[in-house]
């Protein structure tokens with residue numbers, strides 16, 4: 001495993017997300033709520049380019065005991081990456097699919113040193 005510098009922390013914070021091709025290994029780096037997260041760009045469903053999917057806040061819907069709903073709302077902080085191939089969503093922080101936490105993205109080690117972002121690949 002070797003460390004690869006992928007750019008300045010400030011630039012990646014500004015971008016919010018960037019996908020890198022590191023000699024054939026694609027990794028998406030995301031900045032969310034003050035921290036960096038990195039995931040292999042390979043959806044566990046059927047291998048889609050998940051890190052290039054749209055980012056949406058988690059949608060919640062309360063269902064009352066009488067089965068009426070109070071409408072939908074967006075979670076204040078939880079954000080999901082939506083895989084562009086079939087729409088499965090993964091939490092940007094944990095990489096888990098909320099409907100089945102056992103289904104998750106493969107993490108990559110990401111860290112900041114002297115203002116630069118590094119990935120261990």
Ligand code: FES
Nearest residue numbers: 043046048083086
């Ligand atoms: S390949 Fe990602 S949802 Fe199917």
